[in-house]
Amino acid sequence: MRSATYRPWASFSLLVLSGNLLAASPSIEERLARLEARTAAAEARASAAEAEATQLRKEVERLNQNQQFALGNPLVAPETQMSLLARVAQIEARQQSLERDTSSLVSSVGSIRNITKGFTFSGYARSGTMSNSGAAGRASPYITPAGSVGGAVGRLGNESDTYVEMQFAKEDQSENGTHWKYTVMLADGVETPNDWTSSSSSLNVRKAYSELSHLASFQNSAVFKNATLWAGKRFDRDNFDIHWLDTDVVFLAGTGAGIYDVQLTDQWRINASVMSRSYGDFSEDANDKDIRSYIATLNQFFDNGRWQLMLNGIASRQNDAKVQANSEDTKKTERLNQAGYSPAERGVHSMLAYHRPDFFGQEGFFKAALLYGKGLGAEVKGIGSDGELLDEASALRLAMYGQTRLNDTWRIAPVLLTEHSKDRYVPGDNYRWLTLNVRLANELSSNFEMVYETSWQTMDLDPKGYKGRQAADGAFWKLTIAPTFKAESGNFFKRPELRVFASYMDWSKELDGFSDSDNFGQKYFKSGGLWQFGTQMEAWF
Numbered sequence: 001m002r003s004a005t006y007r008p009w010a011s012f013s014l015l016v017l018s019g020n021l022l023a024a025s026p027s028i029e030e031r032l033a034r035l036e037a038r039t040a041a042a043e044a045r046a047s048a049a050e051a052e053a054t055q056l057r058k059e060v061e062r063l064n065q066n067q068q069f070a071l072g073n074p075l076v077a078p079e080t081q082m083s084l085l086a087r088v089a090q091i092e093a094r095q096q097s098l099e100r101d102t103s104s105l106v107s108s109v110g111s112i113r114n115i116t117k118g119f120t121f122s123g124y125a126r127s128g129t130m131s132n133s134g135a136a137g138r139a140s141p142y143i144t145p146a147g148s149v150g151g152a153v154g155r156l157g158n159e160s161d162t163y164v165e166m167q168f169a170k171e172d173q174s175e176n177g178t179h180w181k182y183t184v185m186l187a188d189g190v191e192t193p194n195d196w197t198s199s200s201s202s203l204n205v206r207k208a209y210s211e212l213s214h215l216a217s218f219q220n221s222a223v224f225k226n227a228t229l230w231a232g233k234r235f236d237r238d239n240f241d242i243h244w245l246d247t248d249v250v251f252l253a254g255t256g257a258g259i260y261d262v263q264l265t266d267q268w269r270i271n272a273s274v275m276s277r278s279y280g281d282f283s284e285d286a287n288d289k290d291i292r293s294y295i296a297t298l299n300q301f302f303d304n305g306r307w308q309l310m311l312n313g314i315a316s317r318q319n320d321a322k323v324q325a326n327s328e329d330t331k332k333t334e335r336l337n338q339a340g341y342s343p344a345e346r347g348v349h350s351m352l353a354y355h356r357p358d359f360f361g362q363e364g365f366f367k368a369a370l371l372y373g374k375g376l377g378a379e380v381k382g383i384g385s386d387g388e389l390l391d392e393a394s395a396l397r398l399a400m401y402g403q404t405r406l407n408d409t410w411r412i413a414p415v416l417l418t419e420h421s422k423d424r425y426v427p428g429d430n431y432r433w434l435t436l437n438v439r440l441a442n443e444l445s446s447n448f449e450m451v452y453e454t455s456w457q458t459m460d461l462d463p464k465g466y467k468g469r470q471a472a473d474g475a476f477w478k479l480t481i482a483p484t485f486k487a488e489s490g491n492f493f494k495r496p497e498l499r500v501f502a503s504y505m506d507w508s509k510e511l512d513g514f515s516d517s518d519n520f521g522q523k524y525f526k527s528g529g530l531w532q533f534g535t536q537m538e539a540w541f
Contacts, residue, residue: 039102045098052091053088053091053092117172118170118171118172119168119169119170120168120169120170120171121166121167121168121169122167122169122540122541123164123165123166123167123539123540123541124163124164124165124539124540125162125163125164125165125537125538125539125540126159126161126162126163126536126537126538126539127161127162127163127536127537128159128160128161128162128499128534128535128536128537129160129193129534129535129536130157130159130160130532130533130534131532131533131534132530132531132532133530133531135524136160137160137532137533137534138519138522138525138532139158139159139160139532139534140158140159140519141153141154141155141158141159141245141246141247143158143519144457144459144476144507144511144519144520145459145461145469145472145511145514145515145518145520146431146433146435146457146459146461146472146476148463148469148515148518149419149421149424149431149433149461150247150379150381150397150419151417151419151433151435151457151459152242152245152246152247152417152435153245153435153437153455153457153476153478154244154245154246154435154437154439154453154454154455154478154480155244155245155246156244156439156451156453156480156482156499156501156503157453157478157480157481157482157501157502157503157532157534158478158480158503159246159536160191160193160534160536161189161190161191162189162190162193162197163187163188163189164186164187164188164189165185165186165187165206166185166186166187167183167184167185167186167207168183168184168185169181169182169183169184170182173214174216176216177214177216177219178212178213178214178215178216179211179212179213179214180210180211180212180213181210181211181213182209182210183207183208183209183210183211183234184205184207184208185205185206185207185208186203186204186205186206187203187204187206188201188202188203188204189201189202190202205233206233206235207232207233207234207235208232208233208234209230209231209232209233209234210230210231210232211228211229211230212228212229212230213226213227213228213229214226215227215229222263223262223263223264224262224263225263226261226263227259227260227261227262227263228259228260228261229257229258229259230257230258230259230260231256231257231258232255232257233254233255234253234255235251235252235253236251236252236253236271236273236275236297236299237260237271238271238299238308239251239252239253240353240367242399242401242415242417243493244413244415244437244439244453245401245415245417245435245437247381247417248381248382249353249367249369249371249381249399250310250351250353250369250371250380250381250383251381251382251383251385252273252275252295252297252312252383252384253275253277253382254275254276254277254295254384255275255276255277256273256274256275256276256295257273257274258271258272258273258274258275258297259271259272259273267302267303267304268300268301268302269300269301269305270298270299270300270301271297271298271299271300271301272297272298272299273296273297273299274294274295274296274297275294275295275297275384276292276293276294276295277292277293277295277384277385278290278291278292278293279291279292279293279316279319279387291316291318291319291387292316292317293314293315293316293319293376293384293387294314294315294316294384295312295313295314295383295384296312296313296314297310297311297312297383298310298311298312299311305355306354306355306356307352307353307354307355308351308352308353308354308355309350309351309352309353310349310350310351310353311348311349311350312348312349312350312377312383312384313346313347313348313349314346314347314348314349314375314376314377314383314384315345315346315376316344316345316346316376316387317345318345319343319344319345319376319387342390342391343387343388343389343390344375344376344389344390344391344393345376345391346375346376347373347374347375347376347377347378347384347389347393348373348374348375348377349371349372349373349374349377349380349383349384350371350372350373350377351369351370351371351372351380352369352370353367353368353369353370354367354368354369355367356402359402359403359404362404362405363404363405364402364403364404364405364492365402365403366400366401366402367399367400367401367402368398368399368400368401369397369398369399369400370396370397370398371395371396371397371398371399372394372395372396372397373393373394373395374393374394375389375390375391375392375393376389376393378393378394378395378421378424379395380395380396380397380419381397388424388425389424389425390423390424390425390426390427392423392427393421393422393423393424393425394421394422394423395419395420395421395424396419396420396421397417397418397419398416398417398418398419399415399416399417400415400416400417401413401414401415401416401417402414403492409442409443409444410440410441410442410443411440411441411443411492412438412439412440412441413438413439413440413492414436414437414438415435415436415437415438416434416435416436417434417435417437418433418434418435419431419432419433420432424466425463425466426463426464426465426466427464428462428464429462429463429464429466430460430461430462431459431461431462431463432459432460432461433457433458433459433460433461434457434458434459435455435456435457436455436456436457437453437454437455437456438453438454438455439451439452439453440452440453441484441489441492443489443490444489445489446488446489446490447485447486447487447488447489448483448484448485448486448489449483449484449486449489450481450482450483450484451480451481451482451483451484451499452479452480452481452482453478453479453480453482454477454478454479454480455476455477455478456475456476456477457475457476457477458474458475459472459473459474459475459476459511460472460473461473461514467515467517468515468516468517469514469515469518470513470514470515472510472511472514472520473508473510474507474508474509474510474511475507475508476505476506476507476508476511477505477506477507478503478504478505479503479504479505480501480502480503480504481501481502482499482500482501482502483499483500483501484497484498484499485497485498485499486498495538495539495540495541496537496538496539496540497537497538497539498535498536498537499535499536499537499538500533500534500535501533501534501535501536502531502532502533503531503532503533503534504529504530504531504532505529505530505532506527506528506529506530507520507527508527509526509527511527512526512527
């Protein structure tokens with residue numbers, strides 16, 4: 001279940017072509033069912049032919065034994081016997097042909113079963129549209145000034161994009177008992193509501209990796225018996241998010257290798273990995289083209305996973321090439337460096353998390369996480385993803401959220417998310433924000449719910465002119481009402497859902513003019529309150 005912050009790359013035309021091919025061709029399950037039906041029919045025809053041939057053989061034998069069939073007997077013509085024998089030969093030939101067809105069909109069914117064995121397909125998608133008094137609505141869970149540093153405000157009635165993930169996986173077991181698995185994910189995201197979006201899409205392979213588990217070589221080791229080895233491009237398996245706020249609590253992703261589920265003791269399990277990410281091309285010098293970051297991770301779990309301690313070290317050699325590439329001249333570069341404006345080349349990140357499988361004894365769940373980062377680790381949500389952070393940058397974030405039932409027909413999902421960071425991009429800058437969010441659902445039938453979401457966010461931001469942004473000190477709030485149809489109500493995470501919604505939002509006048517290139521600063525997007533209306537579907541499986 002992913003969020004609007006992810007924006008893959010490439011062209012959407014391949015996705016459209018794939019969709020057309022899948023729509024035009026029967027599914028694997030349908031092909032398999034058809035082949036099995038044909039096989040059963042062929043087997044039935046072969047059995048009928050065999051029964052008919054047997055009956056005719058008995059008739060020939062009876063005639064041979066009948067005295068009336070003696071040579072020269074005028075009552076029985078020799079042609080009769082020859083005709084019966086010829087018919088038997090024809091039926092036997094037909095039977096052999098049917099048996100060959102049946103064998104071929106059985107082989108085809110077996111081939112498809114072999115292909116589909118261990119094959120899984122999963123996905124996530126959302127698509128919606130929004131209007132503000134007849135004009136295109138402005139929407140994003142990160143719509144506020146605090147959103148520029150990760151301050152999400154809630155996604156219900158606040159999204160108008162189309163985002164798709166399709167994940168394919170194939171797994172099997174070797175003769176020695178070792179399990180293997182291959183996974184690939186395609187994703188795309190667009191803002192336009194048009195049906196043809198190849199010129200603006202961003203089709204991307206977000207995952208491509210393989211795993212080995214239950215390794216035969218590890219079965220005599222209590223520590224590594226249940227370990228999983230992996231390599232490739234992927235999201236870390238133990239990322240977790242606040243879905244209805246559309247923000248990850250922690251998101252580790254990249255290309256690398258690692259090992260999961262090393263069981264040091266009964267109550268102490270660890271994962272370890274090394275991943276690489278790119279900060280892009282920041283210099284005309286070919287030697288400085290691709291600035292990489294490398295993230296070494298040790299993820300520890302205690303008390304059957306209830307407690308989690310995650311430690312990350314981040315290094316990015318020559319990351320200060322960004323200053324040289326982004327500066328207009330050498331003197332400006334020198335001034336920036338003297339002022340301490342030099343992107344960090346290293347960083348640390350840590351997270352202490354608490355996971356409850358219930359909501360303090362009630363149905364549902366509860367999670368809390370405290371995150372801290374320094375240098376390149378000061379982007380505490382997307383680990384190692386921000387190459388603009390300074391050496392002195394620091395950030396502290398707290399997340400607490402969960403969901404439970406209030407009674408037989410009402411569910412509630414509350415969130416508290418807050419962060420304080422400083423010296424992020426310019427020496428002396430300061431960012432403080434706090435979001436409170438609550439989503440409520442009232443189950444009115446087995447297929448219909450009334451869903452409500454309210455958000456309030458307060459912020460005190462001083463970007464020191466970074467990217468032309470001005471200081472912002474104030475509050476934002478949003479209320480959404482969304483009549484929702486779904487396949488089955490009664491569960492917070494059951495999808496698909498089809499919604500219509502109305503959202504009302506307002507904010508402090510002091511937030512207007514935050515940035516000429518951001519929502520808060522646009523000529524027709526000012527404080528004073530506004531309504532936005534729209535529709536959306538959301539699905540995953």
